[in-house]
Amino acid sequence: MYDMKELEKKWLKYKIKQSIPWFMLVIVVALMILYYNNRVKVNTLLMYYYDQISERYFPKKIETNTTIVVLDNRSEVVEVPLPDINESEDELNVSDEIFDVNDTLYETNSSNPFFSSIKDAPEVDKKTPEEILEDEIEKRHEKKYIHIKKSSDAYREVEKRFATSQDPEDALFLARIYYEKKNYKKAEEWAFIANELNDESEESWLIYAKAKAARGEYLKAIHILDSYLQKTNSLGARKLLEEYKAKLSKK
Amino acid sequence: MSSYKLLKNIFVDTIDVDEYIELESALYSYNTLFDSISRPLKMILLFGRPGTGKSVLLNRIYQNLKYQREIHYFDAPSIEPREFFRKFFKLVTLKELPKNTEVNFTTLIDYCKSIRGKREITILLDEAQMYDEQMLEKIRVLSDTGAIKFVISIHKTQNEDLIAKEHFQTRIWETIELRNISKEELKTYIHKKLLKRNYFDIADTIKDKHIHLIYSFTKGNFRECNKVMFKIFEIYEYYEAQPHYKIEPKKFSTKFIEMAAIRLGYIHV
Numbered sequence: 110m111y112d113m114k115e116l117e118k119k120w121l122k123y124k125i126k127q128s129i130p131w132f133m134l135v136i137v138v139a140l141m142i143l144y145y146n147n148r149v150k151v152n153t154l155l156m157y158y159y160d161q162i163s164e165r166y167f168p169k170k171i172e173t174n175t176t177i178v179v180l181d182n183r184s185e186v187v188e189v190p191l192p193d194i195n196e197s198e199d200e201l202n203v204s205d206e207i208f209d210v211n212d213t214l215y216e217t218n219s220s221n222p223f224f225s226s227i228k229d230a231p232e233v234d235k236k237t238p239e240e241i242l243e244d245e246i247e248k249r250h251e252k253k254y255i256h257i258k259k260s261s262d263a264y265r266e267v268e269k270r271f272a273t274s275q276d277p278e279d280a281l282f283l284a285r286i287y288y289e290k291k292n293y294k295k296a297e298e299w300a301f302i303a304n305e306l307n308d309e310s311e312e313s314w315l316i317y318a319k320a321k322a323a324r325g326e327y328l329k330a331i332h333i334l335d336s337y338l339q340k341t342n343s344l345g346a347r348k349l350l351e352e353y354k355a356k357l358s359k360k
Numbered sequence: 361m362s363s364y365k366l367l368k369n370i371f372v373d374t375i376d377v378d379e380y381i382e383l384e385s386a387l388y389s390y391n392t393l394f395d396s397i398s399r400p401l402k403m404i405l406l407f408g409r410p411g412t413g414k415s416v417l418l419n420r421i422y423q424n425l426k427y428q429r430e431i432h433y434f435d436a437p438s439i440e441p442r443e444f445f446r447k448f449f450k451l452v453t454l455k456e457l458p459k460n461t462e463v464n465f466t467t468l469i470d471y472c473k474s475i476r477g478k479r480e481i482t483i484l485l486d487e488a489q490m491y492d493e494q495m496l497e498k499i500r501v502l503s504d505t506g507a508i509k510f511v512i513s514i515h516k517t518q519n520e521d522l523i524a525k526e527h528f529q530t531r532i533w534e535t536i537e538l539r540n541i542s543k544e545e546l547k548t549y550i551h552k553k554l555l556k557r558n559y560f561d562i563a564d565t566i567k568d569k570h571i572h573l574i575y576s577f578t579k580g581n582f583r584e585c586n587k588v589m590f591k592i593f594e595i596y597e598y599y600e601a602q603p604h605y606k607i608e609p610k611k612f613s614t615k616f617i618e619m620a621a622i623r624l625g626y627i628h629v
Binding site for chain 2: 111113116117119120122123124126
């Protein structure tokens, strides 16, 4: 009789060898099931750790849940909510400031030269103010190219652009955005730059003052507004000045 | 004696007619060969891979016809032509060749011609691939006399096919090919073998999955199947003798089939 112990060992080896592919298959299937069942949990966990790490090592300067619409050939840059971008232009939360010129269409004052010109227009061109406004919006949109970018990229791009353009509008935009995002120090810096480039820009004065006040520097804010009021008679500046004075007296 | 020792002996490879198992395919081959022998053919070629049952079939034909007609079975090939013709001389002339004499082939041919129509002799040549070309040529000449009918059994390999074509192409009037049996027939074969010796319980434990496994190794070859079954029961016999090993009598062991396959080299570990 041959060595049965040896034969049994060989058989055991054979069984192990034979079961390896099945074992691997079971592991793969189990992993797949585990993955699909916990995909959401894993993603959430990963996102959580990602946020934790990025917050710790790369503190957010600007929130990224918004999208910036940069309108080419204009200094105006408008922030709009991200989900609304692809839906319709009506839903774009575009600042009214873009359409400042068109606001005059609503005016009933006949002395307004723009309004008069519309009134004197030929019969065929007569349209309601709303229709004219819509046409105007359409025209504007036809000429503009909209680039949708993540906010952090857009800010960086505007900042980068500013280095060469020195456009006060860009500086003011950055001041406005930083103020909205409660990054008052940055807002203050950019408002100051905007003001340096164009000291007639009321908004730069006001953001500068508001940023100072937000950082608790009410005296400085009052001083800034006082300086501006010596130059102009801004109602907005006066209102802010009174507000800050009141807050300071309460302290 | 251990029951497993008796069981393993059932599967000892033999051409004993008593061990013959009637299967559908084997019955078909038998009937075809029987009909061919009954017809006035000079040569019949029986071919198939080793272990497909050629020898068993020839032996069975011989056993069944030996009292009905002049039929002779050459089981082991005579490598030496002298020995072959001595044997041939005896069965044709019914006389012993005197000592220290050789058969004169021309005279033998003449003798065969002289008995044509008077006697019909059938020679069953097993393992004919063992004969050399010269011998095969002489066999061909003998068959041409019309008095001798040869049933030539050869292994089916590329070379042996060539031999068959070259030497017997114009003379073989009937060819019968034996093939490996199917899985169902293998099951019948194993069960019938066991039932023939009244091992009903053991036969009952051998299920389809065991047959499938055995078939995967043997491919339905009788000889290989016998080898595997013999080895399985040999392993059973070993473990039966081990005091600490408990054999399940109601369950045929897949492990032992695989061990037998490893031992016989079907599985390479």
